[in-house]
Amino acid sequence: MAAPRHVEIAGGGFAGLATATAFRQRGWTARIHETAPELRSFGAGIFIWENGLRVLKVLGAYEAVIDNAHEAPAYEGRNEHNERISYHTLDGDCRMLTMTRQHLYAAMLAAAERAGVEFETSSEIIAADPDGALIGANGREYQGDLVVGADGVNSKVRTSLGVATERETFTHGVIRVLVPRGAHDLAETNPDNVINFWAPRLKILYVPCTEDILYMAMMVARDDVEATTIPVNKKVWCEELPFLAHIIERIGDDGRYDDYETTKLERMSVGRAVLVGDSAHPMPPTLGQGAGCAIMNALGLAVAIDEAGDDIRAGLDAWERRERPLTDHTQDVSGLYVRSRAGSDGSDKWDDAAMRTARHVPTGTEGVVF
Numbered sequence: 001m002a003a004p005r006h007v008e009i010a011g012g013g014f015a016g017l018a019t020a021t022a023f024r025q026r027g028w029t030a031r032i033h034e035t036a037p038e039l040r041s042f043g044a045g046i047f048i049w050e051n052g053l054r055v056l057k058v059l060g061a062y063e064a065v066i067d068n069a070h071e072a073p074a075y076e077g078r079n080e081h082n083e084r085i086s087y088h089t090l091d092g093d094c095r096m097l098t099m100t101r102q103h104l105y106a107a108m109l110a111a112a113e114r115a116g117v118e119f120e121t122s123s124e125i126i127a128a129d130p131d132g133a134l135i136g137a138n139g140r141e142y143q144g145d146l147v148v149g150a151d152g153v154n155s156k157v158r159t160s161l162g163v164a165t166e167r168e169t170f171t172h173g174v175i176r177v178l179v180p181r182g183a184h185d186l187a188e189t190n191p192d193n194v195i196n197f198w199a200p201r202l203k204i205l206y207v208p209c210t211e212d213i214l215y216m217a218m219m220v221a222r223d224d225v226e227a228t229t230i231p232v233n234k235k236v237w238c239e240e241l242p243f244l245a246h247i248i249e250r251i252g253d254d255g256r257y258d259d260y261e262t263t264k265l266e267r268m269s270v271g272r273a274v275l276v277g278d279s280a281h282p283m284p285p286t287l288g289q290g291a292g293c294a295i296m297n298a299l300g301l302a303v304a305i306d307e308a309g310d311d312i313r314a315g316l317d318a319w320e321r322r323e324r325p326l327t328d329h330t331q332d333v334s335g336l337y338v339r340s341r342a343g344s345d346g347s348d349k350w351d352d353a354a355m356r357t358a359r360h361v362p363t364g365t366e367g368v369v370f
């Protein structure tokens, strides 16, 4: 019997875990190299829409994810006077779940471990050889039938492959924090809703993750020195959104500010090396679809390579032709949201375009029944 084919993966984030699990499910062996000393997720909260939930179901992580995730009854917009400017209920056919990142990560990691994925922590990858190897900072070469750069927005694998790249850093970025929820938060509306609070200078996205934990994504211009500082400058944020002061006051000293960035690649693979997730297509978080696209493309990659049999190159080309149009669309719309502050005036200008990704049935999830 022929030996199983093998995939080597740089990066143990959502893209790396999904890729490894999907290949293991198709009989490949899979190893993840993670530069950090431990496997865990950084950041605060995350949205996973219906498209992502379908992928999680196929990967075997869905049940654990929904066990402690929040399903908001509605998505509201409010202005700087705390007046409602938009309101959407979310139907059962297209769910939007919110959760902590660590919760999603733990569920995906457990699914990868059950599938038999191997892990090397403290293993930094500095390059990929398109003939089928990852190169470690320790000087070792790790051979694979396929090698994957899932090493995030500052991907070394991408740089080493020399793929032509357009990069954009937006005028705005975001501070992400988790805070405890309070019994009397937002008495004027349903505190279980996800709510975008728009003020002229700053914006807060209020996101319940569990009964006790709230995620706040605090959008701010990157040149706003006062409001981008960590620990959060509570005085500045309270002045802009005073009716949220009771929550802002609960923010601790942690948190981080990140720019919004995108890269557009001329192509996502070279030889037998391929880029998946933020290494290929980072996007502003305005649609909550960066990880969604990463895990859709990871599963779609395993399906396409499986369909192509021995011709891995043909599989990679078929994958990019099939998956890339929706990824490009999602990146473009998420960028428009930042540039136009779409939603700040209560308009729903981009909603149909935004919902296209959430309503998509990802490759490999066609028969999914929840």
Ligand SMILES: Cc1cc2nc3c(=O)[nH]c(=O)nc-3n(C[C@H](O)[C@H](O)[C@H](O)COP(=O)(O)OP(=O)(O)OC[C@H]3O[C@@H](n4cnc5c(N)ncnc54)[C@H](O)[C@@H]3O)c2cc1C
Pocket (backbone or CB within 6 Å): 010, 011, 012, 013, 014, 015, 016, 033, 034, 035, 036, 045, 046, 047, 048, 123, 124, 125, 126, 150, 151, 152, 153, 155, 156, 174, 176, 217, 258, 276, 277, 278, 279, 282, 283, 284, 285, 287, 288, 289, 290, 291, 292, 293, 294
């Ligand atoms: C503010 C913000 C909010 C967001 N909100 C959402 C949301 O609500 N919903 C959503 O779907 N998406 C969201 N996203 C996007 C989402 O976080 C990313 O798209 C997703 O994390 C990408 O996963 P990834 O595995 O490709 O990259 P990462 O999560 O960055 O993982 C990369 C991994 O590779 C490791 N690594 C890096 N370099 C090396 C190396 N040289 N060798 C080995 N390992 C390496 C890193 O340590 C890390 O573990 C948000 C992003 C931001 C910035």
